[in-house]
Amino acid sequence: MNDEKPAKPVRHLLGLSGGKDSSALAIYLRDRIPEMEYFFADTGAELPETLEYIDLLEDYLGKPIAKLNARRDFDYYLKLHNNYLPSPRQRWCTINLKLLPFENYVGNDEVISYIAIRADEPSRAGYLSTKPNIKTCFPFKDDGLNKEDITQILEESGLGLPKYYSWRSRSGCYFCFFQRREEWVGLKKHHPDLYERAKEYEKGEGESGKVYTWSQAGTLDDIVNRAESAPEQKKTTPRSKKLIDRFSDSDDDKDSDESCLICTL
């Protein structure tokens, strides 16, 4: 008699960020990989529109989306980092609030993690787990799907884009430092309470009296005031601009392709 336990089946996991690409990938693979497990690493600082979209997606997929939480919240890790706000070079937020919860969720299981990098962004790189039991798979890249295909998938599903795409080009925390100037303006307009909270973090603490800012360009109020006093045509997205062009806007931003794959795809 063989006492060996049967090998645990490989898990198929798809992380949702509340962004367009991972959402489209979930829709694309729903019927192709019925055993897929979906998860969303909630930083506790997500936009309400993101949470709303995750709920809609859950209904569409017909399966629960596991909500992963970090062991501690953002404020805890901020203190741990001497109140230094995270930045593109100091991405402790991604590691603690997104990556580690994912790795804990996986444990030692053999996993295939499906990543929504498109065929038209071959050079995109970001934070991916390097644990040996986690293999990555890039279905959009492998199948040659680009931006237009993603738009089509979302439109045909009836889900469309999350509402924040009218003023912001990617998902992620409301205070994410990858936001462009216009997006901070959008945050102030659409979520004045969250804008105020983001500002609170800039106060800093401690004897040095040092003020930490989300952007090297100055405090949020500096950035927003400059944007609001800029010529009108630079502030607004033309009404005729199509969905797909708004996606392109984010690709113009130097930092966008370096932003977290796990946060914003």
Ligand code: SF4
């Ligand atoms: S969305 Fe931005 S602020 Fe939030 S964890 Fe990712 S990089 Fe950090």
